[in-house]
Amino acid sequence: MLELSARGAAAAIAAGSLSRGELFDAYRARAAADRAAAGDGLNCFTWVAERAPGEDSGAPLQGVPLAVKDLFCTAGVPSQSGSRILEGYEPPYTATVVSRLTGAGASLLGKTNQDEFAMGSSNENSAFGVVRNPWDRERVPGGSSGGSAAAVAAGLTPWALGTDTGGSIRQPAALCGIVGLKPTYGSVSRYGMIAFASSLDQAGPLTRDVGDAALLLRHMVGRDACDATSLEFPQQIELPTAERLDGMRLGVPEELTGEGIEPGVLQAFRHTLEQAQELGAEVQSAHLPHAPHALSAYYVIAPAEASSNLARFDGVRYGFRAEGASDLLDMYTRTRHDGFGAEVKRRIMLGTYALSSGYYDAYYGRAQRVRTKISEDFRTAFQSVDFIVTPTSPTVAFRLGERTGEPLSMYLSDYCTVPMSLAGIPAISIPCGLSEGLPVGFQIAGPAFSENRLLAAAHALEQAIGFDGGAARG
């Protein structure tokens, strides 16, 4: 039962050969054990539902359990975005995307661990402690959706919801050997997602295979009157069936496939390109001349927005408030000093500086111009190729603590994923093999709203690769 894909489980429930209650209980037991073990286990879950949902609703997702990243607001359920500053916070409302999914029949299984406010690439910045990679417990699962990725990889949930700002779905999916999709910016409502960087944040699925990613995404997309930046998705998301890539032109950008990519990762990537060619794809080189500047622009724009988004955490109305303050300023200072972790404070300071009077043009203004250039790069590239393909992460999962002292080397984890985030275009990571016994991710990016084509191509490749994630599920 636990080996079924999410859509396989839904089909079995619909056919009457599987009880939704039994399925839920089986996953609940695994998730609850993880929660109980906390730091002694993988530490994927921050909260696990007590009870199985009610009986048959007939809705398409058939009660299949769903794990949801902590930063999605869930009414009456702790939602603290991995931060101490939201200690004990239970929102009065539920995020639109979670409501849509439960409305489509998904059962909330639990909330998953993450880097604090989605800031991190290793899930080591969490008030709930680090998450471990089920492929090697001494290694990180990636981040920031590390809890969701590790939980899916370890078979603690059939699938999970994550968010991606600069790679926070794709990179942990790659490091944990699962599928992760960052949809087109605006296609999934952000209402109820505790914001990190508003112009980049996007919810997406983390799943065992491409078919499940398509099914979950189908019930996520759509315009939401509560999110002014959301858009109606132009088509229904189809469940992919493609087996071939005939005529597909895959563009390999030199800028993201050269220096800095681990040899083992590059080898797995090149092998996958060969498999793509065997399926009929045409592989050619592509150019994203501004992509090398993406990380710099990202580390101005995202912290700038974050410095403003996180201003509301002041101890006045909810969450953590430091004791013993002498006046208002002291209360703000102590609360934010004690409530935020080091990485969050680092980014708030970066962002505050970038927006300061006299520096705005040099930093924020220039970063926005770079962002525009990167979007143009992709537009130009998509005139001659159907997709851009890269390794998802320059490395396989690294050791716990290996990069915590070096923020810059940590930031490089998102070198290949950040350009797509800045351009707002969809990108998927699928597992394409192992290097040193650890999963390698293959990233496919397409033009805005090309999700159906993207999923079809990813499906065809997935079939050819035949990656087996069973080892991590134990």
Add this chain to the structure above:
Amino acid sequence: MSDYEAVIGLEIHVQLATATKMFCGCELSFGEPPNTRTCAVCLGLPGSLPVANARAVHLGLTIGLALGSQLAPRSIFHRKNYFYPDLPKGYQISQYDEPLCRGGRLGEVRIHRVHLEEDAAKLIHVGSSGRIHGSGASIVDFNRGGTPLAEIVTEPDLRSPEQASEWLKLLRTTLRQLGVSDVNMEEGSLRCDANISLREPGTSELGVKTELKNMNSFRFIERGIRAEIARQGSVLSEGGQVLQETLHFDPGSGAITSLRSKEEAHDYRYFPEPDLLPVAIDDGMIEAARSAMSELPAERAGRFVKIGLSAETAHQLAFRGELGDYFEEALAADVEPAAQPQALANWIVGELPGRLDDGEDPAGSRVQARALALLVGLVQAKRVSVGAGRQVLDTLVAEGGDPLAIVEAEGLAAMDSDDELAGVVAAALAANADAAERVREGNAKAIGPIVGHVMRETKGRADGTEVARLVNEQLGV
């Protein structure tokens, strides 16, 4: 201080008369219990997102059209970042370098810009100080938080406290007539900051300005600006320099205190609000604003001039909309004898307001527009003297009723017979022999006591011009 010229610009915050708040669906609050008109959005809860109120944009455009501003085809909301307990997100959504409207003019004052933003919540400080410092506790009521505001910024075209207050009244009337706001200063739906600087007369350079915050009545605005002009004047006279700072005027003590200096000024770190799309204005939205707009004061004044009013009277009636409405109702009353428009208007802007409470709408008084029209008609037809007419108006204000009946009851009809009046005049000359002598010697001003005597004797029924004519005739002047 009389050596200096004051240069004053105003920043006016107007609460817009929408049904719901600027960025959420909460109804606007009118004195409901605290924190009952709130939601995740206006409380700034984690994960909530703003959605701009289309009605507020419509009202903003209406203001822009009325002020003759340029309407931006595309304007942008920015975040204005600062920490304060009345600001639940840690930033206010406002507009910065791409406002909804730019430029324009109202009367003699140029408009710099009009932009949209959200109001802050209301802070109540417990304890004697009334300020956050030194209070035992502060309580926040988020009902007001998120109320749509239009901020109207003028160019520094005002030169005196009185002019500032007068102009603000003109703006209030204009906004009220547009129906965009309640414009009630006491309830805070119209709030005003003033930027004030002094300079040598005849120079065009601007001096260092101070900003006087949040004055909530016309009286306070006038007093506050006057006090600040005096303060700056004495600083400059003593050879000092005015410091750029934000000031608070305490209407109770008349004291001006500093809220923050230039060095302490916030760096608001403005940047485009990523949760909102730019506001795109199309012809349909502009047309909707134009067609929803009632006649503007300037247009109305023009119409009044065409029916024979002086420019000044037309302006007075048009810019105090309630007087204009009353005038039009009186004009339409079709009384016999008919009142000429200018004469009628003179009574409405001259005689009537002084007899009513300050700012009272005559439509709400006991004086029916038709009654006033008839009274003016009677005066013009010389069936009632001007003096007697004023007495009739006193009675109308106090008791209401019909002017003809009052004239009858109080015996105020003009004296028909010249003989009767000539007799009263002769008696008055006899009783004021000294004055009569001086008039005869050519001192025209000496006629006063004589006319006064006649008026007393006739209870004001006599026509002043006729009395003067008879006096001169009888004295052979």
